[in-house]
Amino acid sequence: MSGPAAQARFVRETGVAATVAALAEPVLEGLGFRLVRVRIMGGQDMIVEIMAERPDGSMTVEDCRSVSVNLSPLLDVHEPLPGSYRLQISSPGIDRPLVRPSDFEHWAGYETKIELKEMVGGRKRFRGRLDGYEGEEVRIAVDLGKDGQQVLGFPLGLIADARLVLTDDLIRESLRRAKKSEAGTSGALKPAGSARQVS
Numbered sequence: 001m002s003g004p005a006a007q008a009r010f011v012r013e014t015g016v017a018a019t020v021a022a023l024a025e026p027v028l029e030g031l032g033f034r035l036v037r038v039r040i041m042g043g044q045d046m047i048v049e050i051m052a053e054r055p056d057g058s059m060t061v062e063d064c065r066s067v068s069v070n071l072s073p074l075l076d077v078h079e080p081l082p083g084s085y086r087l088q089i090s091s092p093g094i095d096r097p098l099v100r101p102s103d104f105e106h107w108a109g110y111e112t113k114i115e116l117k118e119m120v121g122g123r124k125r126f127r128g129r130l131d132g133y134e135g136e137e138v139r140i141a142v143d144l145g146k147d148g149q150q151v152l153g154f155p156l157g158l159i160a161d162a163r164l165v166l167t168d169d170l171i172r173e174s175l176r177r178a179k180k181s182e183a184g185t186s187g188a189l190k191p192a193g194s195a196r197q198v199s
Helices: 015-031 061-078 101-106 168-183
Strands: 034-041 047-053 086-090 111-120 123-134 137-143 149-155 159-164 196-198
Touching: 015 034, 015 047, 015 061, 047 061, 061 086, 101 123, 111 137, 111 149, 123 149
Parallel strands: 047 086
Antiparallel strands: 034 047, 086 196, 111 123, 111 159, 123 137, 137 149
């Protein structure tokens, strides 16, 4: 699957996180990045986490710094949150969330956890090998116990959350992809998951 539909995020934030996402996404796109997710984390120190990446999935510490420098003034002007907070720009990490149809194809073959918005077959959570995206459905091979392994298909609209599971195979593949990206750029790339900037 290719084209704009494959690159559009199906995950949508709510509340203040949605306001931050609406402000951040055009800035990120202008800098050559894609928004992955926005999270607001409470506690004594409020943190606004903006997860982003380049179209090839890479994100360096320098990239995080560049995004932070460009986003901070905009958020200061619009004040989406009352009071003070820390802005944290990060890469999606190795056990990344899957937020676009293309993510499910890009990471096919790796272990995945999917949480649904409503029950299917008496459960909301499924874990298994990602089998790609076909016919507007995310496909995942799941062990159903006595029924054996079956490939299940879930429409995007039913998915509340999807992410890769940290395995040795996934770590090896992430490092391989980071090296491949590094070979195509000048300057060192950090492996996915190690890039973060807090301001």
